[in-house]
Amino acid sequence: MQTLSTDYKTLYEESQVLHEDLQLKYELLHTELQQLKRLIYGARHERFIPESNNPSQLNLAIQADAVAASKLSSAKKIEYIRTTTTVTEINKNHPGRLKLPSHLERRDTIIEPPGGSEGLKWIDDEITEELDYEPGKYIVNRYIRRKYIDVHEKIFIAPMIDRTLPKAIAGPGLLTQIVIDKYVDHLPLYRQQQRFARENINIPYSTITDWVTNTCKLIEPLYMALHGEVIRSNYLHADESPIKVLDRDKKGQTHRGYFWVYHNSIERMVLFEYQQGRGREAPVAMLKDFAGHLQTDGYSVYDIFNEREGITHFYCMAHARRMFFEAQQNDKARAEYALRQFGLLYDIERKAKQGSFTPEQVLELRQSEALVILKEFEQWMIEQYKQTLPKSPIGKALGYSIQRWKQLMIYTSDSKLNIDNNPVENCIRGVAIGRKNWLFAGSHEAAKRSAMLYSLMGTCKLNGINPFIWLRDILQRIGNHHVNKIQELLPQNWELKA
Secondary structure, X not given: OHHHHHHHHHHHHHHHHHHHHHHHHHHHHHHHHHHHHHHHHOOOOOOOOOOOOOOOOOOOOOOHHHHHHHXXXXXXXXXXXXXXXXXXXXXXXXXXXXXXXXXXXXXXXXXXXXXXXXXXXXXXXXXXXXXXXXXXXXXXXXXXXXXXXXXXXXXXXXXXXXXXXXXXXXXXXXXXXXXXXXXXXXXXXXXXXXXXXXXXXXXXXXXXXXXXXXXXXXXXXXXXXXXXXXXXXXXXXXXXXEEEEEOOOOOOOXXXXXXXXXXXXXXXXXXXXXXXXXXXXXXXXXXXXXXXXXXXXXXXXXXXXXXXXXXXXXXXHHHHHHHXXXXXXXXXXXHHHHHHHHHHHHHHHHHHHHOOOOHHHHHXXXXXXXXXXXXXXXXXXXXXXXXXXXXOHHHHHHHHHHHHHHHHOXXXXXXXXXXXXXXXXXXXXXXXXXXXXXXXXXXXXXXXXXXXXHHHHHHHHHOOOOHHHHHHXXXXXXXXXXXXXXXXXXXXXXXXXX
């Protein structure tokens, strides 16, 4: 009987272990399902509205109807004026009609009162402006070189002026627009070819790709100069993004390559580099001469820089926060408490930004307010981790942050550092949109050219420069520009000549 009782006890204990294991697997699968449904059907933002104004409380229930009512009451003041036929809504906060830029061409249409203006004295005009559009026009530049003959019947002809691509029919404006359409506005080349065809301009697809290739060869010295400027920075954000590439060695399949992106958020520069893999070889080679602060998202290949002399490697607070945001379905109370703490840290950054604090004031604010929150938050996470399953979503979120907390706190030691890696992620957004349109790069070389153009176009955007004006000017000047002064043509240094 004793043996039988022991066997039942053993079976019971084993079943309990199996039950806990299955429960954990269920929670993990349920969490993954919720995340997939949010990616497919839900909003992509990670906005969190706490249910309590007291960050020390884990949870405080507030009726949804009351929250909705309070939002409605504070949204805007609306008055209704009843007329004999309709009810007119008047919005007191309406800013008025949008003012159109003064540099736009105005085409006036004079409208006289019915019956004419004879015998009337003009006092004023009532002007209504309407924004309209006419499709862009293609033009043909004709270079007419005069021929002469002297008395000895010797022929003289004017030499041809320097052209962007001497053997191509495309001028600098057209080459620029093709690049802008694809790498800024995400319009694939085959769609641009269709647009040419609508104007009875039939250009083979291969010709357009050759134009882009030769344009890249022309501005390659600029890309190399930008590479040098970025590596000489003392603070960089780093991230990577996948790109599909056609590969001759993989028939019927695409190769998964990567854009490695390095962003200087202080001097407003961004550098894309294409590599066929996602191993540490790419950042190690790129950053072999770099010294300063390096901010990443916690991807393990960057861990090698933790031991690199001259580099202070630290992490992104937004990635730590994201794991708690995704753990809400698993442990609502703990996840929301953590999100409130992250909210307090971001409130401090917002306070400094909106108040236009000096670097000294930013550092003092972080040291006096943010450090207190960070230290208390760390202790809370350590205590909570002991009470959670390590493989559960909330356990993974706690473990991720605890392991990296010292490097997550480094941003408080220097006012120039960002709390997160969002600046470089913002630079990659254009690539993500482009991938949905042009789907893949035609070859590894084409992917390298794309990296070049994304770098230069992205740096234009960071500096508030119209990329069309910049690139058209560069294409007209770079052929005669001294190679030792090529940095002068980089977007952050460029000046448009009259």
